[in-house]
Amino acid sequence: VAALVGEAFSRLSANAQKIMQALAIYNRPVSPAAVDYLLQPHLPEIDSAAILKRLVNMHFARYDGGRFYLHPVDYEYALGLIPEKDLNTKSTKVSKDAKERKVKSEDPLETLEALLAKTKDKNTSLFTRHALCSRAADYFSHARKPRAEWKNLADLNAQLAEFDLRCAAGDYDTAASVLTGIDGHYLLLWGHYHLVINLHKKISNEISSPYTQIDSLNRLDIAHRSIGNTKEALKYLEQGLEITREIKSRKSEGAFLGNLGLAYAALGDARKAIDYYEQALTIAREIGDKRGEGAALGNLGNRYAALGDAGKAIEYYEQALSIAREIGDKRGEGVNIGRIGLVHQSQVKG
Secondary structure, three states, X not given: OHHHHHHHHHOOOHHHHHHXXXXXXXXXXXXXXXXHHHHOOOOOOOOHHHHHHHHHHOOOOEEEOOEEEOOHHHHHHHHHOXXXXXXXXXXXXXXXXXXXXXXXXXXXXXXXXXXHHHHOOOOOOOOOHHHHHHHHHHHHXXXXXXXXXXXXXXXXXXXXXXXXXXXXXXXXXXXXXHHHOOHHHHHOOOOOHHHHHHHHHHHOOOOOOHHHHHHHHHHHHHHHHHOOOHHHHHHHHHHHHHHHHHOOOHHHHHHHHHHHHHHHHHOOOHHHHHHHHHHHHHHHHHHOOXXXXXXXXXXXXXXXXXXXXXXXXXXXXXXXXXXXHHOOOHHHHHHHHHHHHHHHHHHHHO
């Protein structure tokens, strides 16, 4: 089959071959505009729409709702013809734009014409898998829907496509930035816990920035605890705690200690949970983190209440209540008043 595909591929024009390779880089249904953007540095005058239609008629490409893609066999062949990296360098080259651009979920949308205009004066990119994947990711970074329209998973297709392509380009830190822009307030809230786990596992060991790695490990913890897999979450929490201590980030260390306390509390180990909460409390007081201090005090109250020590539980709740009032945290104030009330109610019933 590969030989037959190769023979047929060799009969295509040079431009048609490049378009096939562009579709292989994207590895998903894309519009002619996406193909034009990817190939613009290599074929400045390219207009792929007509060639794509011919490729469909010749059964080289497939068409679905205005978008084009390849059969898996053609995809593998076309991709295999693109060198993975520049053979004249020792390391893989990733486009300068991808490494320097700060990924933000609020990136403004731009027209294709504006994007093409930006690239006209740039040096021609390498025709390698890594460079092409980086440029393809750039296309999707500008194809995002406005934040106000993010209602379901389909609305985040551009970010998910960009994430895959950043990974394919070896730019894992940018991929992580893309992912953390949509996971906490969207994917996790919508219940896509397994998706978040799979995506973060793909990058967690590849990220170079310790701060970005901490964010990734935190999301893995939240997703695993959300599906009741607390023992697996402990692994990521302990790894994150180790990194925070290496980089001497006291606030992040306190947050991981608090989350370890929550994990052990969920496992029913109150004493171990208390130990971690007390460590988190010490750090919060040391760095003047009032909100963190209040959270640790409230969690300590919860554990002593669970152990039946009403006196200590109320003592911690009252300290947490005082801090909530001090920093104007109305929600925390209400929560701690309720906690104190529940402890008193349990004593009356007892």
